[in-house]
Amino acid sequence: MEEPFVKTQIRKDENIVYKRTSLLVDRPLSYCPGCGHGVVHRMLMETLEEMGIQDKTIGVSPVGCSVLAYDFMNIDMIGAAHGRAPALATAIKRLWPDKFVFTYQGDGDLAAIGTAETIHACNRGENFTIIFINNGIYGMTGGQMAPTTLPGMRSSTSPYGRNVLTMGHPLKITELIANLPGVNYVTRQAVHTPNHVRKTKKAIRKALEQQKENKGIAFIEVVSNCNSGWKMTPVQSNKWMEENMFPFYPLGDIKVDGKLVQSSEVAK
Amino acid sequence: MAKIKGDILVNVERCKGCEVCITACPSSTIAMSKEVNGKGYHFAMKVNDECTGCMNCAIVCPDGVITVFRGKIE
Numbered sequence: 556m557e558e559p560f561v562k563t564q565i566r567k568d569e570n571i572v573y574k575r576t577s578l579l580v581d582r583p584l585s586y587c588p589g590c591g592h593g594v595v596h597r598m599l600m601e602t603l604e605e606m607g608i609q610d611k612t613i614g615v616s617p618v619g620c621s622v623l624a625y626d627f628m629n630i631d632m633i634g635a636a637h638g639r640a641p642a643l644a645t646a647i648k649r650l651w652p653d654k655f656v657f658t659y660q661g662d663g664d665l666a667a668i669g670t671a672e673t674i675h676a677c678n679r680g681e682n683f684t685i686i687f688i689n690n691g692i693y694g695m696t697g698g699q700m701a702p703t704t705l706p707g708m709r710s711s712t713s714p715y716g717r718n719v720l721t722m723g724h725p726l727k728i729t730e731l732i733a734n735l736p737g738v739n740y741v742t743r744q745a746v747h748t749p750n751h752v753r754k755t756k757k758a759i760r761k762a763l764e765q766q767k768e769n770k771g772i773a774f775i776e777v778v779s780n781c782n783s784g785w786k787m788t789p790v791q792s793n794k795w796m797e798e799n800m801f802p803f804y805p806l807g808d809i810k811v812d813g814k815l816v817q818s819s820e821v822a823k
Numbered sequence: 824m825a826k827i828k829g830d831i832l833v834n835v836e837r838c839k840g841c842e843v844c845i846t847a848c849p850s851s852t853i854a855m856s857k858e859v860n861g862k863g864y865h866f867a868m869k870v871n872d873e874c875t876g877c878m879n880c881a882i883v884c885p886d887g888v889i890t891v892f893r894g895k896i897e
Binding site for chain 2: 564565566567569570571572573574575576579583584586587588589590591592593594597746747748749752753782788789790793
């Protein structure tokens with residue numbers, strides 16, 4: 556057990572190397588244990604804190620598990636109707652071009668009901684950042700099948716696994732919008748290991764910084780877990796995600812500075 | 824000889840016991856407690872002095888409950 560000697564020597568304010576950022580409101584997050592939302596929230600807020608732009612940032616929260624994101628992020632937030640966050644962000648960015656605008660959306664929000672808004676906002680080349688959390692399921696409503704559900708993956712509305720003959724194929728919306736000319740930066744990341752979390756943070760920083768240059772949409776997909784929807788423990792669901800989600804949704808940059816790049820890394 | 828050592832402080836009442844930090848820790852410093860917190864979750868705790876202050880646990884923690892310290896001990 557802990558030696559009191561070590562504890563008293565090290566546990567001082569000047570020795571703190573990492574603590575929860577003050578831009579996250581000091582209240583418990585409403586997400587399930589092990590959910591990737593909490594990590595992405597924290598990385599986003601840390602990036603804003605490092606860039607010093609918390610007073611100049613406006614976030615748009617979606618409908619889904621992260622609908623209460625405005626309760627946790629200590630910045631200006633607005634709630635959009637289901638799937639309409641890119642439309643609202645377009646209006647905000649056009650009214651205040653000097654503000655930093657981001658939308659934070661899940662796969663049921665962005666890839667299902669909001670497909671039209673997403674694709675057209677990307678195609679117009681609006682100048683904001685989209686953060687897209689993909690867990691392959693409608694997590695908030697009880698684990699129903701989403702457009703991003705993998706073939707053969709079980710959900711509460713596909714209890715024998717998704718049959719692509721009757722239920723259609725999964726939608727790779729990230730690759731779809733990467734081909735649009737208005738999109739400048741597209742990447743796919745994950746948040747289940749420290750290494751991937753650090754990469755995600757770098758991607759968020761890059762996406763926010765390019766808003767200063769009016770280059771077009773920056774789109775970050777974060778492949779995440781949904782342990783309660785997948786009916787697994789958090790550690791099991793991370794392993795399942797590595798084995799099943801990553802082969803279908805390979806991690807890495809897809810478009811950098813307006814040019815398509817070969818998606819390189821398949822996660823370890 | 825001065826050695827660099829690390830320490831963690833877990834906000835026990837905010838921990839949800841997801842165990843993601845345990846798999847992220849390279850020195851097996853973190854384990855789950857036998858007791859539960861106010862919400863009924865087993866919480867993460869430091870069980871040995873191998874901690875180097877690498878921050879891996881704090882970075883993957885979905886709820887951001889871990890504060891990491893790093894400093895010299897004589």
